[in-house]
Amino acid sequence: MMPSSSCKQRYIYADNAATTPLSAAARTAMEPFFTDIYANPSGIHRLAKRAADKLSQLREQLAACIQARPRELYITSGGSESNNWILRSAAEQVWQQHGRTAQPVIITSAIEHHSVLHCCTALEQQGVVVEYLPVDQQGFISVTDLDNALKHHKHHVALVSLMLANNEVGSIEPIAELAACAHAHGVRIHTDAVQALGHIPVDVTQLGVDALSFSAHKFHGPCGIGGLYVRSDMPMLPLIAGGAQEYGMRAGTENLAGMAGMTAALVEVCKELGVRSNHVSVARDALIQAVLNADEQTQLSGPRPGAHRLPSLASFICTDVDAELLVVMLDQAGIAAATGSACASGSTEPSHVICALGYTDARQNRGSLRLSLSDDISDEDTAYLCEHVPAVIKRCRLLSGSTL
Structure with a gap:
């Protein structure tokens, strides 16, 4: 209250x-990064090394919360960035492989977050074909509808992107079954787990997804930071050029304070x-x-x-x-x-x-x-x-x- x-x-x-x-845990975890651990992790002096060690520790703790490997985790500014990154990367890879005349296909649903829907609209203007799966009156996506869509498109399906839990009516989608369906057609699947992580169990192995988005401020972490899990065998294109941060995929000095707050908040809520x-x-x-x-x-x-x-x-x-x-x-x-x-x-x-x-x-x-x-x-x-x-x-x- x-x-x-x-x-x-x-x-x-x-x-x-x-x-x-x-949360108090997040606030406490962030404080040292405003006063003591302030160096750029990319440097080679002792203070930079200390910051780099903390960055590595935080990534390991964060990845463990969703049963991922640390190397599979990219730190972003939040769910909207993560969603845009995975969608745009998937479409661009089809173009790079088959030429700009190819029409990548993205399959999503009618109830996705605006960061997915608006990105899809922008991609449609560039030649991407987007199919929006319907939902029933309780907000559930049908595995049969996904199967039919995959059979219909057959070629150049860049990605299936379906949310894990809806932010307006609370429906928790059968993502494990939807993922199995996508994989049976040889297609990768991403889930927007922004509303789910910290509220229900989220295990990327059990869900069977290839990519997963989350945002710290939905589970008592700070605003402006989140993440994108990408399975190690899933190809990705860089988001921001300029430096070697995030394994060369997203340049920019890391937000260590935000990451500390996000990790502390998630560890706490997952334990309880x-x-x-x-x-x-x-x-x-x-x-x-x-x-x-x-x-x-x-x-x-x-x-x-x-x-x-x-x-x-x-x-x-x-x-x-x-x-x-x-x-x-x-x-x-x-x-x-x-x-x-x-x-x-x-x-x-x-x-x-x-x-x-x-x-x-x-x-x-x-x-x-x-x-x-x-x-x-x-x-x-x-x-x-x-x-x-x-x-x-x-x-x-x-x-x-x-x-x-």
Whole structure:
């Protein structure tokens, strides 16, 4: 819980899918890199060597959290960069092998994060063919649909890119099965695990993926740093020229402080993952039940609570409600929430995820609400949410008639 500016009103931050607060462990781990371990790891003097040793240690610890080899891990500025890098590299390799007249094919889904979708749009303008797989009403991608798409395209499929967990409705995709399908066709697969890592178990070996993106600020690490796992036998093209950093693939002096914070945060949440996910899922289930019991015109979006839904995420379709007005009213009631994707704030268009789930009626798709809970939420905060969220939804519906 975050204190309000007046220190009187309870204020609950329920927008953790957008970003999480920095953990004490991450902050403590970062401090030495602002004062003592400040040298450039690329140097040859003793201070540089000390920094290089720390960089190596951090990479080993970070890689171990996802059961990867340290050499398979590239440090980036976050999930959006990682997603763009892998998509653009895959398409470019087809062109380099077959010429610029070739049409690389990328297979993705209709509910991906904007960093994937917008990159795909840009690649389409360069001649890439992109197929967007549909999802069912709970937000799940079908292995059969992927198999059919791979059979249809056959040649020059550069990459399959499908998210591990959806940031708006919380659906956890069957990535291991989708990866097996892609590999049966001889095609590489990448997963955007930005919403998953730190919230559910993520093991690159068990998932069977060739590449995986993540971002530190989704699991109590600092903003502006993340990573891209690339399996050792998967070819990649450099992203930034200029130096030998990241094995010559991404030039630029390393962000050691950010990496220390990211590693400390991930190590901590992975050690406590079971306890954290169990705790927050109980709060999520109570909130979902309270909202659905109190308002017949509101329904759950995405999967039913259980093994295939992110433990912290409650999302709803509030019929005849203006979601932006709802978020403002919740803020006034002491609750930070979101509508649609954080990356689409300010847009008056309905969420692409909600539309992909089949909510095409404006009375529904403009009323999407997402509450993403903290994994240390208190019982008092849960009770507050259960009482006030349904009440605010009902009040907002009365005021939404003129805005819809």
